[in-house]
Amino acid sequence: MKKIINAVDQVEEQMVEGLCKAFPQYLKRVGDTHVVQRANKKEGKVALISGGGSGHEPAHGGYVGEGMLDAGVAGAVFTSPTPDQIFEGIKAIQTDKGVLMVIKNYTGDVMNFEMAADMARDEGIEVDQVVVGDDVAVDGSLYTVGRRGVAGTVFVHKIAGAKAEEGASLADVKAVAQKVCDNVRSMSMAISPCTVPASGKPGFELAEDEMEIGIGIHGEPGTHREKLQEADQIVDQLMTKILADLDFTGSEVAVMINGCGATPLMELFVVNNHVADVLKEKNVTVYKTFVGEYMTSLEMEGFSISLLKLDDELKKLLDAKADTPGFKVV
DSSP: OOOSOOOOHHHHHHHHHHHHHHOOOTEETTTTTEEESSSSOOOOEEEEEEEESSSSTTTTTGSSSSSSSEEEEEEEEOOOOOOOHHHHHHHHOOOOOEEEEEEEEEEEHHHHHHHHHHHHTTTTTEEEEEEOOOBOOOSSSSSSSSOOOOOOOOHHHHHHHHHHHHHHHHHHHHHHHHHHHHHEEEEEEEEEEOBOOOOBBBBBOOOOTTTEESTTTSOOOSEHHHHHHOOOHHHHHHHHHHHHHHHOOTTTEEEEEEBBBBBHHHHHHHHHHHHHHHHHHHTTTTEEEEEEEESOOOEEEEEOOOOOOOHHHHHHHHSOOEOOOOEEEE
C-alpha cells in the first residue's frame, strides 16, 4: 500500500486541520472534535448537519458554508462518526429554529445520528432528520437495511440548505429535503478498488479486464462483476436500472456524474456525453448538469450517475446561491 500520509492513526485529524487551514473564510473546527462548522454561524434559521466516515471528500466538510450545511462531522475512514461528536456539532450550530440532520442510510450512521439527536433533545434542542437512500443497485447490504445513501445526498444538502436560508421552518426544510430523497436515484460502477489506510489492502480485487457494477461508497463490492465494456455500454446498464426505478419521462432533471476519487475528468465527460443522449431519447430534459468529484471513495476509479426529478420549487432551490469549498452556485 502506498499512501501520502504521516501515520494511519492521524489521517482524519490532519485532514480536518488541513481543511480548516485551507478555507478559514468558510470553516472552523469545533473544539478538538472532527467537526467543522461555518466560520460565521447562521442565526435565526434552521441549521443543517450531515456527516459520515472520512474518505468521501469533499463530502462532508466541503459542503459547509452559505446555502448548504452548517456543520459536517467526519468519522474515521469509512466509519460512522460517534454520537458524542455529532452531538458536539449539533450544539455548535443550534438555533431557535432547530436543526435538521441529513443522514445517509447506513446502519451505523442512522444509529449514531439518532443517539446524538436524543442527547440534543435532552438539552432542549429541536432536532429532526431525513435519511437518504438513493442507490438503486441493492436493497439491503452488509452496511444497510434498505437502500444505501450515495452521491444523491449532495442534492439534499444543496436544496435543503437553500430552503433553510430562506428562513423556512424546520418542518418545511425537512419536507423539501424529503422531496429530494423521494425523487433522486443513483447507481455506481468501478474499474479499480480503494484501500482504507488502516487495512492496508484493497477492498476487493479486479482483473485488468473486469469491472464491478453497483459498488457502494465504502469500497464494498457491487452487485456483480463482468468484463469491462465501452463507456456507452456501461452508461446504458446503469441508466436502465435508474430509469426503471422511477418514471422520469417528460420531466426535467438535474444530472450528477460523480467521480469516485481517481477517475479523470475526461472520462467523466465521456460518460456524461452518453447520459445526455440517453435522456434525450427517453424524453427527459436536462435542466442542469454537475460533473466532478462530489462523493468519493478514496482512490477508487469509477463513477456514479445521479438523476434528480425536478419541479419548480426544486429548480429554484437548486439555483439559489451556495458558497462552500466543494460546491458553488453564484
